[in-house]
Amino acid sequence: MRGKCAPFPLLPLPPILSLPRSLPVNTPPLSRALSPCPAEQGNRETARGTRAHARLENMCWRIWHLARKKKQLELEGLQRMSARRKEQEQVRREATEDLAEDLSEAADTLGELVPVEMAKKKFQRNFSDLTVWSDDNKEKKLYIVLISVHGLVRGENMELGRDSDTGGQVKYVVELARALSMMPGVYRVDLFTRQVSSPDVDWSYGEPTEMLTTSSIDGEGMGESGGAYIVRIPCGPRDKYLKKEALWPYLQEFVDGALGHILNMSKALGEQVGNGRPVLPYVIHGHYADAGDVAALLSGALNVPMVLTGHSLGRNKLEQLLKQGRMSKEDIDSTYKIMRRIEGEELALDASELVITSTRQEIDEQWGLYDGFDVKLEKVLRARARRGVSCHGRFMPRMVVIPPGMDFSNVFPEDIDGDGDGKDDIISLEGASPKSMPPIWAEVMRFLTNPHKPMILALSRPDPKKNITTLVKAFGECRPLRELANLTLIMGNRDDIDEMSAGNASVLTTVLKLIDKYDLYGSVAFPKHHNQADVPEIYRLAAKMKGVFINPALVEPFGLTLIEAAAHGLPIVATKNGGPVDITTALNNGLLVDPHDQNAIADALLKLVADKNLWQECRRNGLRNIHLYSWPEHCRTYLTRIAGCRLRNPRWLKDTPADAGADEEELLEDSMDAQDLSLRLSIDGEKNSLCINEPLSSDPQDQVQKIMNKIKQSSALPPSLSSVSEGGKNAAEAAGSVVNKYPVLRRRRRLFVIAVDCYQDDGRASKKMLQVIQEVFRAVRSDSQMSKISGFALSTAMPLSETLQLLQLGKIQATDFDALICGSGSEVYYPGTSHCIDAEGKLRPDQDYLLHISHRWSHDGARQTIAKLMVAQDGSGDVVEQDVASSNEHCVSFLIKDTKKVKTIDEMRERLRMRGLRCHIMYCRNSTRLQVIPLLASRSQALRYLFVRWGLSVGNMYLITGEHGDTDQEEMLSGLHKTVILRGVTEKGSEALLRSSGSYHRTDVVPSESPLVSYTAGDLKADEIMRALKQVSKTSSGM
16 A cells, blocks of 8 residues: 555655654564564564554555545545636626627626625515515415425324435425415415335335325315325335435336326316316426426426425535545445436426525525526526516526425424423423323433433434534533533434444444443433424423533534424524524524534533523524414415416417317217227217217217218318428328328327437438338237327437438328427427418428427527537637528537537536526437427427327337437436337447536436336347337336
8 A cells, every 4th residue: 555655745644654764665664663572572472563563554554545535635626616616707708798788788797796785685675576475365276296206205103214315305395285285375285206115114105195184274165186185106116115316217207107197187176176277287396306307307398387495405415525535426426326416406407497495505505506506697687587688598597595484283382481491390200100201201311310401402313414423522522511411312213223224324333332432321312213293292301401402414404403493492502504504593592513613512502501591592582583484484485486487388278179179080080990980880889979069969870971071071171281392292292181180199099109310420311210110110000909099200300301301212101100209309290280281281390389398498599609619629610510401490400520529418518507508408310410409398308298288198108219329318218108129220329428427327317127118139120029019018017
């Protein structure tokens, strides 16, 4: 080790290794310096001394190596921060140039130079423009969706502290759902979480739904679906409880399952309170990074506003772990999947209208670390939006501080002006009946020699970042504090330390060793078990003993336990890092300390315990101000804020008439099949399927005559559809002899989506793509029953013109496809549908889809920014040039001149986010094109749009793709649809340009194994494709 460390002169050698020059080089320095080796000592003692000295020498080198490593990490951190600040300044200059269209607008952009006090006043003035939510909104009947994916979530007997995933966030989201459902104007609240049907956890976590509350605060106007519910969505292995780090590859399954529930619930609510029109969520609120990722996709699929609460943030955790120097960045990512978590948070920022934080510190010091948020640029953009001036597609989410609420229903009323003396109420252990006190009191006091001393209470799971070991050291090394008080540690629930996670087990083991080291037996209580109902009793016991509550966490995002303690009349000592700063400022009921300074912790505790006047003052202040953190106050502010979000709903909800006409079309289309027609017209058949406006005759012959008349009327095309387009393609010919008003997708039971990215070196489609299409057609049509209920869609990065040319080359009719998804998901066409044929007879994209994806899109802003970013670093000029032929209104396409000089998708996303541009960017067509499309557009999201728009469930879709493809292929591979991967079809794709080193991995996005995926085994033949289709249908049916 010495030979390896010596060449790096980053730190001076430790003093014990500073050797005199006279010693021979080949002599072990430490053993020579410290070992006298007298001749009279025996060989055994000499050997033992040599080994001890060798261990000491190795330890010294190890300490020196760790210090050197920590110094390197600090230097790297400073370099990262310096580079980031430089990049941010450049971005702000560019934004100022791009946004300052005239002198008046330039004045707005100079707002970032205004002193903080003036900016804050302006910020507060804007808040006053919002109308506070009140009882006047009781008629609104809102539907709100909350999402918290990980952990074990249930309404009663929460197992808080069971593991690191089941903590304060679980309690917060459950109580938020309950409290929101009690507010006027809120009809239903759904809390989505993962369904867990594992023998390792209680059966209740496998229940699909759980009712939290059924009535509003006034108890009026609640229908059968009103109230608050926990809705559990299955994703990933059904029989395993997974930690949050292992859930990332399965989030797309969660999205598809949640989307299905929302659509069904929206329809039900529409029948109850929506006058027959679907009631979509008013807002979708994601909690933590994983739920933020899910909420972003759901918000995009449904076109409704999204709200985000981070709870704890990945970038902040990464910085803290790197500063500790114990783990490399690679080890941190391997353990915590931190890079995928950070990308999830960035994706959530892209889609969020509003970000709710607990403290101002979270905004400035934590969210400020992210590419997708810049405080100064956000103020500039907000000022422009307030004046109605275009931001050229730039957007930053609004950050607001709304402290979490608390349920005070289980808190006994406290006498604010009283002294809080309750020691006389504590029943003595001698001769007392166990039933005369709460069981948890006896459980705590059995550890204590003198249970009547003031109690120092800490309540958290045994996580290293909660810093419990420093608290025990502070207590053990302060003799006056030990003599004056007891210490109670509520560290979650445990049966066997060996069965706990490594981090939690390590903390508990260290605590037990420290108790033994300082001989704290009789002064420290650490019960093994407690339930949620015991927590208020624990607080009450500490308050009656004139105790103090402490939260010594290294960083605390908020600190809900501090509010709970204050509500029970306990003064607090808390970390100065994070939310406790705002809490102690608002409540004025305690002291802040440096969590790394155990002497400061001991001094603060001793001060509050010993000074009774200070204790009484802190107690009174806490009880007097605690109403600021009540749930009604939180929900009122919450609803006021989300009411200010820009509401957007799909236009087709208003423009599309009832399905009567559509059902009639379906009948006419089905009538072309004689067998199907005979079934429909049987006397015992489904007469209700004939949804014709006029009353139906009971005579089957009359029904046949009406159907034949409809067929004759629809057989002749209008003149506008017989014209020839500029490209020489006759739309009438492409559409066939019958043009339907609506796509036949709405009556399909299965959809086979061909998304094979087979391209030549110049980016043109290869003949193998045609072969794939033809073989898939043969495979599906070989089964007559499957063929009747199935449709096809083609998903490609090519524009419509090249797609049609490819199909024409293979003599494939465009009408063989129910949908064409072109331009990497920027356009959707329905061949053979009047919905997608304009007045000149040309195919046109779905206009509702274009409106759907236009949110925050600026074609010119994306084009200009990409052109600036794609300039070669060596000064050789532009790396890309615009491909006008492949571009459209919602897709900017560039030809790549040199793939070796372009930036990866990760690097491009980072730079676009820092400039406030929210786009979906990808390399495609064998790395020959760079395409930029709106944030809400993608090939995977286009499939969800078909689900939302036409009712074809994603679970009934089959994706046929290759082993390689465009950089957006990863997004398509996971979800509830079935996937068949054709081996040997695509030799290479564009994946090499997706991620840079140090980013997250493919396995963090796509499951390594899934029953929803199958592979072909050999040649590209219809029989082999059918075998793979049957295999994936069989394996997925067992889920």
